[in-house]
Amino acid sequence: MLSKSLNDTELVKLYVEGNEQAFATLLTRHKRKVWSHIYLMVKDREITEDLFQETFIKVVRTLKEGKYNEEGKFLPWVMRIAHNLVIDHFRRKKKMPLVRSNEQHDVFATVAQPGKNIEQRMVDLQIDADVRKLIEHLPEEQREVVVMRTYLGMSFKEIAESTDVSINTALGRMRYALINMRKLIAKHEMHLERA
Numbered sequence: 001m002l003s004k005s006l007n008d009t010e011l012v013k014l015y016v017e018g019n020e021q022a023f024a025t026l027l028t029r030h031k032r033k034v035w036s037h038i039y040l041m042v043k044d045r046e047i048t049e050d051l052f053q054e055t056f057i058k059v060v061r062t063l064k065e066g067k068y069n070e071e072g073k074f075l076p077w078v079m080r081i082a083h084n085l086v087i088d089h090f091r092r093k094k095k096m097p098l099v100r101s102n103e104q105h106d107v108f109a110t111v112a113q114p115g116k117n118i119e120q121r122m123v124d125l126q127i128d129a130d131v132r133k134l135i136e137h138l139p140e141e142q143r144e145v146v147v148m149r150t151y152l153g154m155s156f157k158e159i160a161e162s163t164d165v166s167i168n169t170a171l172g173r174m175r176y177a178l179i180n181m182r183k184l185i186a187k188h189e190m191h192l193e194r195a
Contacts, residue, residue, distance in 0.1 A: 004029075008074035016063055023063075027056065030075055032162030034082050036148055040140075041086045043132075051089060055082040130190060134181045142177035145170055 006014075006025070014022035034055060039048040058081050062068050070077040135146055144163065148154040154162070160170040184190075 009071060012063065012068065012074055016066065016068070023060070026074065030078060032148075032154075032158065033075070033164070034078055036144055036162065037079055038082050038086055040144060040147055041083075042089065047089065051082065051085050054085050058085070134184050137184060138177050138180055142173050142180065145173040146177045149174060 004025070006022075008026060008029075011022040011026050015026070031052075035048060035052050038051045038055070039045070042048055042051065055078065059078055068077075135143055138146065141163075145159055148159045148162070149156070156167050156170045156174070160167045163170065165173075
């Protein structure tokens with residue numbers, strides 16, 4: 001792994017000159033942020049993996065062809081590629097609807113727990129759907145932290161590294177996210193108690 005002290009522009013230059021390790025360093029540095037950006041939009045691990053790989057294939061191709069000209073803006077450029085691929089994915093999905101049900105493949109859905117009757121499981125599914133809606137109403141930075149922490153199981157240290165902020169900032173975003181979610185719950189008089 002190349003020195004972490006090298007910035008993105010220097011690493012891109014080294015990679016274009018043939019240093020494969022430079023790209024490995026770039027990928028390690030930004031993979032979590034790109035992955036979670038895609039995941040926040042598609043909410044499906046398999047699709048996220050596919051789009052993540054597609055993003056970096058496109059990044060590599062563009063760099064190898066010498067068409068990269070975003071000096072000093074590597075991450076925003078990669079995020080734009082990822083975002084566009086997600087939009088393309090949704091356009092394709094609209095034209096060719098998937099046969100499978102979203103409920104079956106929703107990573108947020110509660111796994112059926114033994115001993116719970118159908119009514120209790122339906123209540124759990126409804127609560128999960130309500131929580132998902134609450135998360136979608138959060139500002140993007142708070143939403144990102146909640147998803148990384150709650151659904152991806154990342155530590156605050158990992159969240160801080162992948163979002164390029166301090167641990168305190170990551171903790172603060174989580175705190176404000178919870179405050180905002182509580183306000184929304186109170187405002188809409190929601191009941192989120194599991195059976």
